[in-house]
Amino acid sequence: MLDNISILFQAPIFAVDLLVQGLLIGGIFVLAAYGLALVWGVMNVKNLAQGDMVILGGYVAYQCTLWGIHPILALPIAFVVLFVLGWGVYAAIIRRVVDRDMFTSLLATFGLSLLIQQALNLRFGPEVKIAEAGFGTFDIGELSIPAIRFVGLGLAAILAICIVLFMRNSRMGQAIRATSQDPRAARVLGINTDQVYAFTYALNAAICGAAGVLVAMIWNIQPFYGLVHSIRAFIIVTAAGLGNLPGVIVAGFGLGVWENYSGFIFGAEFAVAAVVGLLVVVLMVRLFQMYRLRQVVR
Amino acid sequence: MRFLKMDLRAATVAAALTASLGLAAAPAEAKVEGDTIILGSAISLTGKYSTNGIHAQNGYELGVKVINDNGGVVVGGKSYKLKIVYYDDESTPARGAQLAERLISQDGVKYMLGPYSSGLTKAIAPVTEKYKIPMVEAEGASRSLFTQGYRYLFAVLSTSEQYLASSIELAAEIAKKNGKKPSDVKVAMAFENDPFSLDVRAGVVDDAKRFGMKIVIDDKLPRDLSDMTSTLTKVKALKPDLLVISGHSKGAATAARQIAELKISTPMIAMTHCEAAKIISKFGAGATEGILCPTQWAETLSYKDDLFGTAAEYDSLFKKSFEGYKNVPYQAAQATAAVMVWKDAFERANSFDSEALRDAIADTDMNTFYGGIKFSPAGNNIAKPMVLRQIQDGNLNVVAPLKWASSEARHPRQPKY
Numbered sequence: 219m220l221d222n223i224s225i226l227f228q229a230p231i232f233a234v235d236l237l238v239q240g241l242l243i244g245g246i247f248v249l250a251a252y253g254l255a256l257v258w259g260v261m262n263v264k265n266l267a268q269g270d271m272v273i274l275g276g277y278v279a280y281q282c283t284l285w286g287i288h289p290i291l292a293l294p295i296a297f298v299v300l301f302v303l304g305w306g307v308y309a310a311i312i313r314r315v316v317d318r319d320m321f322t323s324l325l326a327t328f329g330l331s332l333l334i335q336q337a338l339n340l341r342f343g344p345e346v347k348i349a350e351a352g353f354g355t356f357d358i359g360e361l362s363i364p365a366i367r368f369v370g371l372g373l374a375a376i377l378a379i380c381i382v383l384f385m386r387n388s389r390m391g392q393a394i395r396a397t398s399q400d401p402r403a404a405r406v407l408g409i410n411t412d413q414v415y416a417f418t419y420a421l422n423a424a425i426c427g428a429a430g431v432l433v434a435m436i437w438n439i440q441p442f443y444g445l446v447h448s449i450r451a452f453i454i455v456t457a458a459g460l461g462n463l464p465g466v467i468v469a470g471f472g473l474g475v476w477e478n479y480s481g482f483i484f485g486a487e488f489a490v491a492a493v494v495g496l497l498v499v500v501l502m503v504r505l506f507q508m509y510r511l512r513q514v515v516r
Numbered sequence: 517m518r519f520l521k522m523d524l525r526a527a528t529v530a531a532a533l534t535a536s537l538g539l540a541a542a543p544a545e546a547k548v549e550g551d552t553i554i555l556g557s558a559i560s561l562t563g564k565y566s567t568n569g570i571h572a573q574n575g576y577e578l579g580v581k582v583i584n585d586n587g588g589v590v591v592g593g594k595s596y597k598l599k600i601v602y603y604d605d606e607s608t609p610a611r612g613a614q615l616a617e618r619l620i621s622q623d624g625v626k627y628m629l630g631p632y633s634s635g636l637t638k639a640i641a642p643v644t645e646k647y648k649i650p651m652v653e654a655e656g657a658s659r660s661l662f663t664q665g666y667r668y669l670f671a672v673l674s675t676s677e678q679y680l681a682s683s684i685e686l687a688a689e690i691a692k693k694n695g696k697k698p699s700d701v702k703v704a705m706a707f708e709n710d711p712f713s714l715d716v717r718a719g720v721v722d723d724a725k726r727f728g729m730k731i732v733i734d735d736k737l738p739r740d741l742s743d744m745t746s747t748l749t750k751v752k753a754l755k756p757d758l759l760v761i762s763g764h765s766k767g768a769a770t771a772a773r774q775i776a777e778l779k780i781s782t783p784m785i786a787m788t789h790c791e792a793a794k795i796i797s798k799f800g801a802g803a804t805e806g807i808l809c810p811t812q813w814a815e816t817l818s819y820k821d822d823l824f825g826t827a828a829e830y831d832s833l834f835k836k837s838f839e840g841y842k843n844v845p846y847q848a849a850q851a852t853a854a855v856m857v858w859k860d861a862f863e864r865a866n867s868f869d870s871e872a873l874r875d876a877i878a879d880t881d882m883n884t885f886y887g888g889i890k891f892s893p894a895g896n897n898i899a900k901p902m903v904l905r906q907i908q909d910g911n912l913n914v915v916a917p918l919k920w921a922s923s924e925a926r927h928p929r930q931p932k933y
Contacts, residue, residue: 225753232753239745344564344607346742346766348773348798355777355933364777437742438770442564446740481746487709487736489746 222483231360236478242367243436244474245374249429250447251454251466252378253422259460260398260418261316263323267331269447271423274334275300275430276439277342279349289349289435293373296427304423308416316415331444338441349434370432377428381421382463394418398461446490453493457500547626548596548868553589555600555858556625558615558640560632563607568792568847569632572655574838575851576600576629581837582823583855589862596862598855605631609639616643625649626870629854632847634658634676634712641669650874654854655847657812659715662894670877670895672853672886676712677719678902679810680760683786684723686808686904686916687758690784690927699728704756704782706747706771708763709736716762716788732756737763744770748778761787768793776803776933783928784808790907791843801910806929809912810902813846813886816913817903817920823856824885853886 226233254268265271275296282292311330315323353365385391397404397414405411433439433447454473458465473493480492547554557576560569580598588595601623605612612631619625620643628644630637630653637656641664644651650668657676661669688698703724707717714736724731732754735747741763751759759782761771768787772795775785790796790809813819815831824830830852834844857880862868865876881890881899888899904916906925915925 222750225750229753232749235749235752236746239749243743339564340562343567345567346769346793348769350798355779357779362777362779433742438766438773439742440740440766443740443742446742478746478749482750485735486706486744486747487738490738 219483226482232482235361235363236482237475238361238363239367240475240478241471242363242371242474243478244471245371245378246429246432246436247450247454247473248467248470249374249377249425249432251451251458251470252381252463253425253429254451255455255458255460255463255466256394256418256425257422258455260394261312261415262320263312263316263327263419264320264452265422266324266327266448267334267444268422268426268451269444269449270331270334271300271304271426271444272430272433272447273338273439273441273444274303275427276349276434277338277347277430278427279431279434280342280347280439283349289351289431290369290373292349293428293431296431297424300427300430301420301424304420305416307423308419312419313412313415331448335441335444342441344441346438346440347434348438349431351435364436366435370436374429374432377425378467381425390414390417449490450493453497457497547624551588551595552597552599553627553862553868554623554625555598555627555629555855556602556616556619556623557600557629558603558605558612558619558631558636560607560636561602561604563605565607565632565636568655568845569607571845571847572632572851573602574834575654575848576855578834578837578848579852579855582833582852583859586823589859591862591866591868598859600629601625605636607633607636609635612636613639613643616640620644620647620649626868627858627873628652629851629858630654630656630671634661634715637661637669638711641666644668648870648874650870650877652854652857652877654850657715658711659718659896660711662892662896666895668874670857670880670891672857672889672897672900673812673850674900674902675896676715677722679716679719679788680762680786681719681723682810682902682904682916683758683760683784683808684720684727684729686925687729687784688727690925691757699730701727701729701758702732702754702756703729704733704751704754704759705731706733706735706737706744706759706761706763706767708739708741708767710739710764713737713762713764713767713788720760737767741766741770744774745778748774748780751780751782752778756782758782758784758786761785762789765789765793768795769798772799772804772807776931779933785929786810786904791845791912796907796910796912801907802932804907805909805931806926807907808915808925809905809907811846811905811912812900812902813849814903814905814912814914815844816922817887819883819885819887821856821882821884824852827885830885849886853884853889856882856884856886857889 250272257263257265278296278299279289279292315326351366356363356365393409393414397411401411454469458469477489481489559573560566584597588597603615605615628651632655634656637653645666652670654672657673659675659677687701691698691701707713733750768789786808795804815827817827820826831844835841861873861876865872889897890899892898903914905912906915913923915921
C-alpha cells in the first residue's frame with residue numbers, strides 16, 4: 219500500500235492519470251444518481267432497479283450496434299425506449315406502491331430488478347457485451363485516455379443541462395417540483411399528481427437508459443451488473459442529500475476519482491469497499507453535524 | 517370459511533406428499549434399460565453458465581452419437597447404446613446438488629457425467645460420493661476438487677493451477693535467451709476473486725517462486741468487473757516484464773479492451789478465456805497481437821484416436837454436427853472425451869457394477885483426439901498438458917510446450933494500438 223502511494227508521489231503523472239480517468243467516469247455516476255434523487259425526492263420511492271435500468275439502456279445501445287446504428291445515435295433511442303418503458307412500469311407496478319410504506323416500494327423495485335436481469339439474460343445471454351464506438355485513444359503527453367470517455371462526459375453534461383433547464387422552465391418541470399414539495403397542495407392547485415409521478419418515473423428510466431448507453435460504450439455490460447450501479451447511485455444520493463443537485467454532481471465526480479485512487483492504492487479488490495467505507499464516514503460526519511444542529515436549536 | 521381454507525391446504529399437502537412418494541417409488545432400476553446404458557448429468561442449460569453448458573452438452577451428445585454409430589459399447593459380448601439424461605441446473609450449485617440426488621436416487625442413474633464449472637462440480641461431487649457413483653467430469657478444473665480425497669470423481673481436463681503456469685516458464689526461457697536471469701523477471705498479476713481464478717493464481721505464484729521472480733502487482737479483481745483502469749495504471753507505473761490476467765470471459769474482454777485503450781506496453785501478456793471472450797474478433801488482430809492464451813485443447817494439436825481420428829477431424833465433425841460454430845470450444849472437446857472414458861471403462865471392466873467401473877476408470881490410460889488421459893490417485897488427468905497459444909496476426913498459434921509448438925513465440929509483443 220505504501221509502495222503504491224510512493225509511486226504517486228514519485229511519478230505524479232500517474233496521479234493525474236487516475237484523477238482525469240476518475241473525473242471522466244464520474245459524469246455517468248452523476249446521471250444515474252440524479253435520476254434516483256428525482257424519484258426518491260418526488261415520489262419517495264427508493265428504486266432498487268436503478269442500476270438494472272442503466273444496464274437495460276446499455277443493451278439498447280448494444281442491440282443498435284447489431285443493427286448497424288452507431289452507439290452515439292443509440293443514446294436518444296435508449297432515452298425514448300426507456301421513457302416509454304418507465305411509464306409502463308409506473309402504470310403497472312409503481313402506481314400501486316407509491317403511497318405504501320418504504321418496504322413495499324423496496325420489495326417491488328427489487329422484484330423489478332430481478333425481472334430485468336433475467337429477461338436480459340434470456341435475450342442476450344450471460345456474456346459481457348460492449349457497444350464499440352471506435353474512437354481510439356487520446357494522447358496528451360504521457361497520458362493515454364480513451365477518447366470515448368471524453369465523449370461520454372460531454373454527452374452526460376449536455377443531457378444534464380437539458381434536464382436542469384427542463385425542470386426549471388417547463389410546466390411539467392414546475393409541476394414535478396411542486397409535487398415534491400407538497401403533493402397535497404399540488405393536487406389542490408389542480409396538478410394531476412398521478413401524471414406527474416408517471417412522468418417522473420419515466421424520466422428517471424430515460425436518464426438511466428442514457429447513462430447505460432455511455433456505460434456500454436466506455437465499459438461493458440452484463441445482465442447482472444446492475445447492482446453496482448444501483449449501489450453507486452444510492453451512495454451518491456445519500457452523501458449529497460435529496461434535492462441537492464450540486465451535491466450530487468460533486469459526489470458523483472468525487473466517487474469516480476475516489477474509486478480509481480483506492481483501486482490503485484489498496485488494490486482493485488478494495489475499490490468498492492473503499493467507496494462504501496467512504497459512505498460510512500460521510501454518514502458519521504452528517505450525524506455529528508445534525509447532532510450539533512439539534513443542540514443549537516435546543 | 518377459515519376451516520374450509522385449512523382443509524384445502526391440508527389436502528394440497530397430502531396430495532403433494534403422495535405424489536412425491538409415488539415418484540420416489542416408481543423407477544429404481546434405470547441404469548441399463550434393454551440395450552441402452554443410461555448416463556446422467558445436471559448441466560447449465562439456462563443461467564449465467566448456459567453458453568458453456570450448452571457447449572458441454574453438445575460435446576456429450578457428439579460423443580454418444582459417434583460411439584453409438586460405431587458399434588456402441590460392448591459389455592459381455594453384447595453391444596449397448598449410450599444415452600444421457602440431462603437436467604438443467606440453472607447455473608446454481610444448490611440446484612445442481614438436488615438434481616444429482618434426483619438422478620441417482622429417483623432415476624436410478626449409476627453412471628454420471630459432470631456439470632459445467634468448478635462450482636457446480638464442487639456441489640455435485642459430495643452427492644455422487646455419498647452414493648458411491650462414479651462421475652467423469654470434463655468442466656471442473658479447480659485444483660481444490662482433487663484435494664478432498666474424493667474416490668469417485670475423475671476429470672479429463674488439466675487442473676486450473678496449470679492454466680497460466682506455462683507462461684511463467686516461457687518468460688523464464690525468454691529471459692535466459694536474452695542473457696538475463698529468470699529471477700530478474702517482474703510479474704504483475706490481476707486475478708478475479710473467485711475460486712477458479714484464485715486457483716490459477718496459485719499455480720502462477722508457485723512457478724514464479726520456483727524461478728525466484730518478483731511479483732510487483734497482485735490485484736484481485738471484483739466479480740462484477742468492468743473497469744481495470746487503476747490496475748493497468750499501476751502496470752504502466754511499475755513496468756513489469758509479464759502481466760498475467762484471469763477473470764473468466766468478462767476479465768479477458770475488459771483487459772483486452774483497456775490494454776489497447778491505455779496503450780499498455782508490457783512485453784508479455786498472458787490471460788485465460790481469450791477464445792470465450794472472442795477478443796480477436798471484438799478488438800482486432802492489431803490490438804491483441806502477441807497476447808498469450810492457455811487452452812485445454814486446440815484443433816491444431818497432433819492428438820488422435822480410433823473413434824474420432826485427429827483433433828482436426830473432430831473439429832470438422834463437430835462443426836458439421838452443430839450449427840453456428842466457427843471455432844470448436846475446448847469445453848465441447850473435453851465433454852466428448854469424458855464420454856469416451858466411460859466407453860473405455862465399460863469395455864475394460866466388462867461389467868455394469870459401479871465399483872468395478874470405478875476401478876476401471878481409475879486405471880484408464882488412453883490416447884484420444886483430446887490428448888492423453890490417465891488419472892492420478894486424486895482423480896485429475898496427468899497425461900495431458902495445458903498448451904499456450906499466442907495471438908499472431910489474428911491467429912492463435914501454439915507456442916508452448918515446445919513438443920507441440922507450431923510457431924515460435926514472438927517476444928516482445930508488438931501490438932498496433
